[in-house]
Each structure stands twice: as structure tokens, then as C-alpha cells.
Amino acid sequence: MNIISLFDDHVRQQPDKPFLRYAGRTYTYAQVDDLSRRAATVLIQHGVGTGDRFALMCLNTPGFMIAMLGAWRIGAAVVPINHKLQAPEVDYILSHARVKLALFDGALAPVVERLTHSVHRLGTESELPGHPSFDALLEHAAAFDGPPPADESIAEVLYTSGTTGRPKGCLHSHRSACHAGETAVRAASMEQNERTLIAMPLWHSSPLNNWMLGTLYVGGTIVLLREYHPEAFLRTVQDERVTLYFGAPVSYLLPLQMGLNVADFDLGSVRAWIYGGGPIGAETARRLMNAYRSERFYQMFGMTETGPAGTVLYPEEQIAKAGSIGRVTTPGAEMKIIGKDGREAKAGEVGEIWLRCSSLMQRYLDAPDATAEAIVDGWYRSGDLVRVDEDGYLFVVDRSKDMIVTGGENVYSKEVEDVLIEHPAVRDVAVVGRPHPEWGETVVAFIVPNPDATVDRDAINAWLAPRLAKYKIPREYLVRESLPRTPTGKLTKASLRACEAWDPL
Known part of the structure; x- marks a missing residue:
């Protein structure tokens, strides 16, 4: 394939x-x-x-x-x-x-x-x-x-950040990319008459492999929006009679925050509203269902390395298991939750998600050690730690790779730290994610300033602007005399995340 x-x-x-609709053409x-x-x-x-x-x-x-x-x-x-x-x-x-x-x-x-x-x-x-x-x-x-x-020839090099702070290139073959499309087709029951709106950036693995290739897989039509804007999103759904949309939770919330009346738009053609990039709570789920006049919301959870493929939270589970990433794997994937002791985690326990799927990458580009660490006997070790409830549903409790998910974008704290430490006012720094009701998480930097240095939020952000993408730049800065570290010098970020004395600049 x-x-x-x-x-x-x-x-x-x-x-x-029609294969593609763009700007009326x-x-x-x-x-x-x-x-x-x-x-x-x-x-x-x-x-x-x-x-x-x-x-x-x-x-x-x-x-x-x-x-x-x-x-x-x-x-x-x-x-x-x-x-x-x-x-x-x-x-x-x-x-x-x-x-x-x-x-x-x-x-x-x-x-x-x-x-x-x-x-x-x-x-x-x-x-x-x-x-x-x-x-x-x-x-x-x-x-x-x-x-x-050839089916096994490399089709894509998809970059995803790692714990070293440098992006890693995931090598996907034609076969694995096609299987990622098939995964979406089966998870969302896509059909030949599908009209899929892609408003999230195509360089993201899910819009590219799940939804562009998924639509191609069934012979449907792709409706392409150059950039996401709340009103353009709603108007495009209405005018193009879109049947399926995928986006980060914030893409659904922004029209409401802007005061747009979603009821002014005819969205009745949509049979599947799909979101990814993080779970949502019960209150948010109810708000979206009321605003969009639909209960057909799905959450899909996965990783660039796996295609993406991972888990699905189906419409009937959105309220009852709000905050979960689901318990059923996307079609074509196998999953196990492995605890620190190497055994599969039971109800109430925390473990790491391991996935095996036909859409798994071949390897990381020029990174054999990272590949060997990530893929063990055909299983991908995600680094995502989850708690398993009594019904088998998974709830993300931490990310061993210190990834922050903000508005559907992945931010790795080490990458931001490596840039911030170069600022003349910064002696030490730790970057963590702080829970945010709409963006999932927001980027926060704890800074130990150099002697006699002044930490000015606006000045630091201006300095960061040409060095980091906007979504990676911290929204909050907190000044500390020191940062918590282990005897070996490793930051203990759990204590920073649990910090109750949030007093940002």
C-alpha cells in the first residue's frame, strides 16, 4: 500500500x-x-x-x-x-x-x-x-x-521534539502513513461522501496522515482552510457542507470566547466533530455539545511516532468519562500499560502507554540510541504516564518527557530552557506546563536571575521572539532564589507543577 x-x-x-476545495475553487x-x-x-x-x-x-x-x-x-x-x-x-x-x-x-x-x-x-x-x-x-x-x-520507501520525515531539546525526525514509510489514514477511517467510520475540513496546519501529523490521507483513502473531498480563524471556520463548515472536522479543543472554544453565536451557522451537515491534543472536562464537553448542537464528539489520542494512532473516546463516553483519553485503541493498534516494575498496570495504578501498530514509524532519523529506547520488540514506549480506572479508561497523569500541550501544539520544556538560559538575566531556569481551562496547558518559566539582573517579562519575550515559535514562549514567569534539584542536579519539576504560590510577573 x-x-x-x-x-x-x-x-x-x-x-x-472534487478532491480539493479551496477558497471557492x-x-x-x-x-x-x-x-x-x-x-x-x-x-x-x-x-x-x-x-x-x-x-x-x-x-x-x-x-x-x-x-x-x-x-x-x-x-x-x-x-x-x-x-x-x-x-x-x-x-x-x-x-x-x-x-x-x-x-x-x-x-x-x-x-x-x-x-x-x-x-x-x-x-x-x-x-x-x-x-x-x-x-x-x-x-x-x-x-x-x-x-x-515502493510501499516501504520513506514517505515522510515528521519532526517531533525530544527530551534533549532538539527535534527528532520520525521516518514514516508509505505503508505506515497509509495505515494511519486507515486508522482514522475505521475509528470515525469515514465514507466516500466525506467532506473533511482541514483547518489545522497540514504539517501536523494528524491533519496530514489521519485526515488528509484518511479522506484520500475513502475517495472523499478535502476542504482546505489556509489558516484557522473562528468565524472562517464556522462559515466554511456551513458553506462547504462539511461532514467531518478535526481540531484542538481550543479551535472549538475560540468562537464562543469571541462572542460568536454558533447558532447563526448551519452546521447540520457535520456527523463527526473530532478533537485531539488533550482531553476535556465534563463542563467543557457539555458546553461544546450545546453550542454546536451535536453530541457527535470524538477524542483521538496518539503520537507522531505511531502515525498517529492511539486511543479513542467515543461520543457516548464524553460526559461519563470526561478527562479520559479512552480505553479502546484506534483500529489496527494494540496497547498495554506498563508500570515501573515491568508488569501491566491494574485498576488504580499508573503506568506508561506502550503501543504496537501498523502505522508505527520505522525509526528516528540518525538516532539509533533514541530509536532503541523508544521501540522495544515492536512496541513504542510513549513516555505518557496514565492512571487506569476501574473500567479500564486511561487518564494522563504526567509526561515522562516533560512535554507541554498548549492549544494542540507540543512544547518541550528542555528546548525552551536551553534558549532561556542564554539570556543575560537568567542564571537558572525550569519550564513547566500549568493547567489551563481552554488551552490545555500554558507554558510557565521559573527563573533564578543573575545577581543584580532584572527579570522583565516583556523584555524577555521580545528577546525570545526571533528564537522560538510564539506558542513556545512562556506566558508566565516566576522568580525564585533557587530551583529544586536532586543530589545529582536533576530538576524536580513535580514540586514546581504543584507550586501553590503562583505569583507571576
Whole structure:
């Protein structure tokens, strides 16, 4: 099973069916087929071949999707890059992945201009000063005609942060990516008439593999929104008669916080409202069900390494087991909860989620030790610690890798700490997540200042702005004389998370 063979099957069976809707324009399966073959030629002309890596740092656009399909056609792997990252973060990924060519959205020119990596660049959607336009090159390119890639060839290098503070590249084959799509199809009972709204960034593993590839798997239609905005989200659902939407919990809450009357929009076409990035409480679940006039809410929990694949909390469980990530694994996955003693955890006990699934990555790029630590006898050790209740439902209690999930975005504390410690006012620092009713968690930094230094929140944030993506920048700073550490010098973050004396700057 590979992505291109799957796509080509639908082109043959339903060439005139809409594959993509974007800004009022329709792209049929046949049209996207032609454009993707032209894109393949453009990439070949710019030195990309089988086994090479092609980076894409774009907002949600047709060019993003067409370029990905073009890369897959020639057996290249795509490296989607978070468009919120700053230049040093992007430089690291381009270098680590040994990227041959990169496509950038023209709106990101200010970041692109600060890159030091010498990768060849193309622009899309709007002008990228000094670099060729991918969209213009498509118009004159001939259609590539070649065989589909091998099922086990690498299709994606998906970056996810690790405890070292440096992102790790998860290598997914065509087969594992397709299985991630199949996982979503089976979990949400997707059908051929699906109209899936993708408003969350496509560089995220779930919008990409679960929902884009899941929709492709059934031969449905993708409705693409360049960027999420609360009113545009609701209007698009209404106007495009969307049947399925996936987003972080905050994407459902923002329209309510902005004072929009959801009842003003006809959302009756939606049969599945799906969220991920963290569980929600019973009060929030009731609020969303009332506002969206639907009880068809699902939660899906998974990891980039697994496709994603993980667990599902179904509509009938949303209130009764609010706060849980579910007990049933996504189709095609096996799960066990392993305690510190190596035994499977029982009711009331805490253990780590281990997953085995057909959508599991092959390995981390150039990180054999990290791969060996993460994958044991075919099982992926998630690092997520959960408590098992008497009915077998799982409740996340901690993340052994110190990951903070804020608004659906993953923030790793070590990465933020490594940047903050370089600030001249900072002598020591610890970053943790503080529970937040709408964003899941918010990033908080505990700082020990250098002698005679002044810790000014606005000044530090201004200093961080060109160094970290906005969502990684702490929202609160707390000054301390010292930080709790073990005798070996390791931070004891549990005591910081439990701190009752929150007195931020």
C-alpha cells in the first residue's frame, strides 16, 4: 500500500469528483493528478530524486498538497516544517534532514530571509523574493509518468521534539502513513461522501496522515482552510457542507470566547466533530455539545511516532468519562500499560502507554540510541504516564518527557530552557506546563536571575521572539532564589507543577 497507488486508483475510478476545495475553487481528482505530475517534473528539474528529502514550510494551500504528491510520485520523502518556527529552528531541521529542496509560502519571507542554510528554495502562493515561483513553474512543466514508489520507501520525515531539546525526525514509510489514514477511517467510520475540513496546519501529523490521507483513502473531498480563524471556520463548515472536522479543543472554544453565536451557522451537515491534543472536562464537553448542537464528539489520542494512532473516546463516553483519553485503541493498534516494575498496570495504578501498530514509524532519523529506547520488540514506549480506572479508561497523569500541550501544539520544556538560559538575566531556569481551562496547558518559566539582573517579562519575550515559535514562549514567569534539584542536579519539576504560590510577573 502506498499513497500514490491509492490516489491513482481514485483518479481512475472518479476523475471528475472534487478532491480539493479551496477558497471557492474546486480541484478534481484528475486535475490534481495532472498538477502533481507537473510538480514531480519541477522537483526533478531542481535536483530532487528518489530517496531525496523535500521540505515544505507552508500554510494550508493547494500548492502544499500538490507539491507533496509530486514528491511522493518520484519516490522522495517530504519534510513538513511548522510554519510558526523561527529561522534557527528551521535551519536545524533543514540541516539535520539533509534537505535537497524547500518550498516556502511567500508569507513566510521574513523568516526565510534569516535562514543561514543554503538549501535551494521555491516560493508558493505569493512572491518569495529572489527565488523561483513553484506555481509559475507548474504551468510550463510536462507531466511526469513513472511507476509509484515502493510501499516501504520513506514517505515522510515528521519532526517531533525530544527530551534533549532538539527535534527528532520520525521516518514514516508509505505503508505506515497509509495505515494511519486507515486508522482514522475505521475509528470515525469515514465514507466516500466525506467532506473533511482541514483547518489545522497540514504539517501536523494528524491533519496530514489521519485526515488528509484518511479522506484520500475513502475517495472523499478535502476542504482546505489556509489558516484557522473562528468565524472562517464556522462559515466554511456551513458553506462547504462539511461532514467531518478535526481540531484542538481550543479551535472549538475560540468562537464562543469571541462572542460568536454558533447558532447563526448551519452546521447540520457535520456527523463527526473530532478533537485531539488533550482531553476535556465534563463542563467543557457539555458546553461544546450545546453550542454546536451535536453530541457527535470524538477524542483521538496518539503520537507522531505511531502515525498517529492511539486511543479513542467515543461520543457516548464524553460526559461519563470526561478527562479520559479512552480505553479502546484506534483500529489496527494494540496497547498495554506498563508500570515501573515491568508488569501491566491494574485498576488504580499508573503506568506508561506502550503501543504496537501498523502505522508505527520505522525509526528516528540518525538516532539509533533514541530509536532503541523508544521501540522495544515492536512496541513504542510513549513516555505518557496514565492512571487506569476501574473500567479500564486511561487518564494522563504526567509526561515522562516533560512535554507541554498548549492549544494542540507540543512544547518541550528542555528546548525552551536551553534558549532561556542564554539570556543575560537568567542564571537558572525550569519550564513547566500549568493547567489551563481552554488551552490545555500554558507554558510557565521559573527563573533564578543573575545577581543584580532584572527579570522583565516583556523584555524577555521580545528577546525570545526571533528564537522560538510564539506558542513556545512562556506566558508566565516566576522568580525564585533557587530551583529544586536532586543530589545529582536533576530538576524536580513535580514540586514546581504543584507550586501553590503562583505569583507571576
